[in-house]
Amino acid sequence: MERVDHLAHERNKSEFDVDAMKIVWAGSPHAFELSDRISKLVASDPGFRKDNRTMLSRKDLFKNTLRKAAYAWKTIVDLHLSEEEAAKLRFYVDEPAYTDLHWGMFVPAIKGQGTDEQQQKWLPLAYKMQIIGCYAQTELGHGSNVQGLETTATFDPQTDEFIIHSPTLTSSKWWPGGLGKVATHAIAYARLIVGGRDYGVNGFIVQLRSLEDHSPLPGITVGDIGMKFGNGAYNTMDNGVLQFDHVRIPRDQMLMRVSQVTREGKYKQSDVPRQLVYGTMVYVRQTIVADASCALSRAVCIATRYSAVRRQFGSQNGGPETQVIDYKTQQSRLFPLLASAYAFRFIGEWLKWLYTDVTQRLQANDFSTLPEAHACTAGLKSLTTTATADGIEECRKLCGGHGYLCSSGLPELFAVYVPACTYEGDNTVLLLQVARFLMKTVSQLGVKKPVGTIGYMTRVDHLMQCRCGVQRAEDWLNPSALLEAFEARAARMSVACAQNLSNFDNPEEGFAELSADLVEAAVAHCQLIIVSKFIEKLQQEIPGKGVKQQLEVLCNIYTLFLLHKHQGDFLSTGCITPKHASLANDQLRSLYSQVRPNAIALVDAFNYTDHFLGSILGCYDGNVYPKLYEAAWEDPLNDSVVPDGYHQYIRPLLKQQIRTARL
């Protein structure tokens, strides 16, 4: 049967070269080719089917994930996939699994915190998956406060071992992914106790399960922590609980790059900063930022395609009704999310660059950019995951009632994504880290020159008193006007916090009292980073007919949308006047009209297969209604016309003798 493209008329309207945009989105022609090839490989392989996930019981779901992970690994080995290709395969398989923590945290922790000898011993085993690792940091009683962890690792000089112990219920490890049912090993974070002295938290490689029969080793109590939010979703992951009862490990299983314990029981600190113990978190936060654009773009692709298919009201003379995408309200909710997806894509690319740069510096013992890298990864992780989780939920609402069906793909996408606001650092806690960095920068102005993303603070005197020069709506398209408004807002909010803090005798008390304002200052700073990196991206040459123009429209939408949403900040700090805010809003409306004919092509540029999208509402051909109708009949509830339980619960009701008349 010939396939009809119900969105062809939309695709014909587009004013730019979609294939060129696909390459911009992917990052390079090589990245595009690789991503395209692997996505098709996964989509065409029935072994990676995922449309039944929300219907399965937890046990069946989990077993199916184990099967898929093993099948993915076999595919990787059989096809000799490179690391880059394997990572893409994992991405398109689209199912959280224990392998994420093995590759995403266990291996990086050994690389970042292990000595050369430790890496040589453990990495080959991990690379071949002869051992499977997890990252066991969080405990029942403490997650955010890493320094508050209670698990102990006490050095026993007699046997040259550490004794790993959970002294309290609250010290039970709680949450680590892959721990519950799969991991054979963990990087367990514990307080290092040597000679009766507590040297703070450090990582230790601990074997948990037998490599022969998978049973827990002596002294180990381990299991899954139970069902989580949503059907399917993150329940494919075995987040676990773990207690140690005086478990002994050899001394050389303490990760010793940052500090060491000698055979004689002497504690030694390396030249590297202690904060490198937190290095794995910096790495993962960076990957989470890169992933935010994927999750958001996916939701936006579904909502945009469906908004072009869906019609409500407005029929003239019996003609078709209005496509809901043509309603200005729909545009003002949807297009900023489309623009955010692109903005997050570019900030993710930039953050990867920053992370690579800081890693190279660390290897050369240059630790100068570590505080900025920590602030950027923490702040951008917080900002992008909050916006993405909110954005996915908004996309669900943009799809009306049908968005609430699992077959829209949006409920599961939200349920799988929303913990990103909590894991790898609660988003508020992370913004407070950014705020500390900002306050430190302000307090050192005149002593230490701010550089990098905080470089704008060198112009703080100007930024504290500059006035916005916008006179007409089009003036808001000037990148310098936009940047200055965002810089002035960020600088003024930070300086105001610093001034208020100086009124407190005890700085920590002041920080706690002003923490809500400090978080807002941190948000302003992080938004400025995203805006400025988007603008920088557009200063590069970007090939392809109309591609750069589209990106300029999206950059302006992203920036002016933020200005509109946070106009309270901009107005109260005196960066703009109500007139400027109103002109920004006029300009925003005009930008929505410009993006409208290109909306479908802009989401096509993500190059997502129908398999990956996993959404009837977002399917490429827009043939939504027949697919929804067919899918309904496939629900197990429709296996029989009369439901199970009819004879037990419905028929007796219908047949009961109603005596109400006599009562």
Ligand SMILES: CCCCCCCC/C=C\CCCCCCCCCCCCCC(=O)SCCNC(=O)CCNC(=O)[C@H](O)C(C)(C)COP(=O)(O)OP(=O)(O)OC[C@H]1O[C@@H](n2cnc3c(N)ncnc32)[C@H](O)[C@@H]1OP(=O)(O)O
């Ligand atoms: C299908 C199968 C296919 C097979 C596939 C094979 C191939 C696959 C290939 C690849 C797949 C990869 C997939 C990858 C996916 C990864 C998914 C991950 C999923 C995520 C799971 C989640 C895991 C977790 O959640 S782990 C636990 C995370 N926990 C936290 O984040 C805790 C948060 N708390 C903290 O970080 C800290 O405690 C704190 C920062 C909040 C406070 O710490 P503190 O009290 O010690 O600090 P201070 O405030 O006192 O600050 C001291 C000082 O240190 C500075 N600082 C703090 N943190 C850092 C840091 N991280 N780095 C650098 N500096 C830091 C701070 O700024 C202070 O500095 P000063 O200068 O002010 O002193």
Ligand SMILES: Cc1cc2nc3c(=O)[nH]c(=O)nc-3n(C[C@H](O)[C@H](O)[C@H](O)COP(=O)(O)OP(=O)(O)OC[C@H]3O[C@@H](n4cnc5c(N)ncnc54)[C@H](O)[C@@H]3O)c2cc1C
């Ligand atoms: C799906 C999922 C997977 C996970 N995977 C892993 C894993 O593999 N390994 C691992 O070790 N951990 C894992 N975690 C744990 C995760 O890292 C922690 O849950 C996270 O760091 C948040 O810590 P918490 O739970 O202690 O939150 P809490 O700190 O208890 O947060 C509760 C509330 O208190 C607020 N709050 C806390 N401290 C402050 C403060 N100083 N100032 C102001 N407000 C504050 C927070 O903003 C939040 O609103 C996972 C968690 C989830 C949900």
